[in-house]
Amino acid sequence: MSGSVFPTLSKNVPEKVGSMPGYTWPCCPLGGLPWQERQRRRSQAIAALGVDGQSSPPAWEEAAQLAARFLGIPMAVVTVADSHTEYFQAAYGLSSLGIGNPLSQQRQLPLDGGLGLYVLDSEQPLILADTTDNPVVSQSVLVNTYGIRAYCGVPLVTSQGTCLGTLAVMDRHPRSFTEQELGFLAMAARWGMSEYERQAAPVEPTAAPALGSAMALLSLETLIDRVRLNLVSKLTQDLRSPLTTVLGMATMLSREIYGPLTPKQREYTDIVHRSSQTLMTLVDEIIDLSPVETTLPDLVPTPVDIEVLGQQVLTTLNPLAEASAQTLMLTLEPNENHWILDQRTVKQILYHLVFSIMQVAGDNSTLRVHACRRGQALSLGLWVSNPWLGEGLPQEVITTFHRLGPAVGAAPGTSSTDIPRPLLGLLLSQHLAQRHGGNIKVQGNADSSYRLLVLLPVMDAATARAEASQGQPEVGVHRSTWP
Numbered sequence: 001m002s003g004s005v006f007p008t009l010s011k012n013v014p015e016k017v018g019s020m021p022g023y024t025w026p027c028c029p030l031g032g033l034p035w036q037e038r039q040r041r042r043s044q045a046i047a048a049l050g051v052d053g054q055s056s057p058p059a060w061e062e063a064a065q066l067a068a069r070f071l072g073i074p075m076a077v078v079t080v081a082d083s084h085t086e087y088f089q090a091a092y093g094l095s096s097l098g099i100g101n102p103l104s105q106q107r108q109l110p111l112d113g114g115l116g117l118y119v120l121d122s123e124q125p126l127i128l129a130d131t132t133d134n135p136v137v138s139q140s141v142l143v144n145t146y147g148i149r150a151y152c153g154v155p156l157v158t159s160q161g162t163c164l165g166t167l168a169v170m171d172r173h174p175r176s177f178t179e180q181e182l183g184f185l186a187m188a189a190r191w192g193m194s195e196y197e198r199q200a201a202p203v204e205p206t207a208a209p210a211l212g213s214a215m216a217l218l219s220l221e222t223l224i225d226r227v228r229l230n231l232v233s234k235l236t237q238d239l240r241s242p243l244t245t246v247l248g249m250a251t252m253l254s255r256e257i258y259g260p261l262t263p264k265q266r267e268y269t270d271i272v273h274r275s276s277q278t279l280m281t282l283v284d285e286i287i288d289l290s291p292v293e294t295t296l297p298d299l300v301p302t303p304v305d306i307e308v309l310g311q312q313v314l315t316t317l318n319p320l321a322e323a324s325a326q327t328l329m330l331t332l333e334p335n336e337n338h339w340i341l342d343q344r345t346v347k348q349i350l351y352h353l354v355f356s357i358m359q360v361a362g363d364n365s366t367l368r369v370h371a372c373r374r375g376q377a378l379s380l381g382l383w384v385s386n387p388w389l390g391e392g393l394p395q396e397v398i399t400t401f402h403r404l405g406p407a408v409g410a411a412p413g414t415s416s417t418d419i420p421r422p423l424l425g426l427l428l429s430q431h432l433a434q435r436h437g438g439n440i441k442v443q444g445n446a447d448s449s450y451r452l453l454v455l456l457p458v459m460d461a462a463t464a465r466a467e468a469s470q471g472q473p474e475v476g477v478h479r480s481t482w483p
């Protein structure tokens with residue numbers, strides 16, 4: 001390896017690792033850099049993540065325990081290294097080296113005294129069925145002092161592609177490692193790193209205004225940018241950990257590395273596949289928010305089939321609704337499904353309104369969306385039906401829209417910090433509706449039940465009812481008049 005400063009292992013070790021075809025292991029893209037440059041980048045990444053040599057991150061502790069138990073091996077460690085020392089950030093089973101042994105108490109080794117340095121230097125997994133077979137490795141402190149005979153370690157890689165250290169399992173007796181075991185160890189390392197990054201991600205606090213007029217100094221676009229970033233941040237944080245787990249498990253199952261799949265295993269594979277599709281849909285929604293844009297895009301008049309568009313949104317949210325035993329229902333008045341609107345804006349309004357209401361609607365609720373015509377505007381009504389609570393809107397939704405007032409700009413003292421995080425989508429939806437020339441308001445009263453009413457004027461009244469291709473209603477779409 002270019003820039004290596006360590007003794008070279010005999011050729012049989014990397015060959016042993018490389019003899020397992022069909023696997024792509026976590027690998028830093030810095031292999032061509034000198035060791036000093038790689039160490040500099042590693043130190044920067046460690047500092048940025050706030051890795052403390054004295055702490056034991058729960059995600060890494062769980063990854064170490066999971067690896068040891070799954071592989072049936074007595075010891076597992078997660079290490080992070082600087083230029084001189086390998087720190088044991090998480091450890092499982094070190095007491096098997098003897099009560100009060102220095103490694104358990106100090107939880108660190110000189111970098112040239114452990115085996116993790118070879119993983120860092122080669123940026124590849126290291127498998128040693130018997131450490132005493134290698135004259136270089138056998139002189140290390142782990143082998144010579146603590147009697148480690150079997151070792152299997154994989155790189156611990158950040159989402160930015162920097163190797164911080166290793167996830168390794170060890171035994172005081174020789175043992176071989178299978179392809180499946182190495183695959184599981186690699187997946188556990190990816191999960192542990194991803195979960196730590198998610199937990200360590202800084203949450204930027206939003207300071208409350210010192211004066212009531214302070215928020216008035218912020219432009220509406222600045223306020224909406226903050227709301228959009230909050231939404232993207234939450235979606236991303238909710239997505240990262242399950243996506244890493246699902247993708248790792250899907251890879252292992254699809255390769256049938258445990259042998260041919262039984263009917264039950266195939267059932268689980270199908271579940272993983274459906275979950276992957278749901279997560280990828282969420283990725284599409286994050287991209288659709290376009291957080292990198294400094295200004296909102298221009299509106300584009302487009303023929304929109306509100307029936308098809310609405311069903312696409314509800315299909316995206318259906319898996320989340322099913323988790324709370326909720327039902328999403330779209331109804332339309334006859335022959336009122338074709339409109340000239342900005343399709344992207346309408347989709348975002350509908351998505352964020354439905355998603356926000358779902359967060360505060362009770363279990364077993366039915367969230368209804370009804371589309372009809374009001375003059376030259378598309379009208380979307382949203383409300384909730386519950387077998388025990390009747391029809392209406394959750395109180396949190398009503399309170400939020402009362403805070404917003406008839407228009408976002410009419411309430412300069414209202415900021416994203418005044419709105420519960422699950423309902424931030426209501427603020428974004430109101431702004432998007434106003435950009436489209438419409439608005440969102442609460443309609444009704446306590447006696448007749450409340451509903452959200454979205455009014456979006458057509459962008460070209462002369463062609464609002466233009467001919468469009470006719471499609472069959474999707475499953476779950478019912479044509480009806482306003483109930």
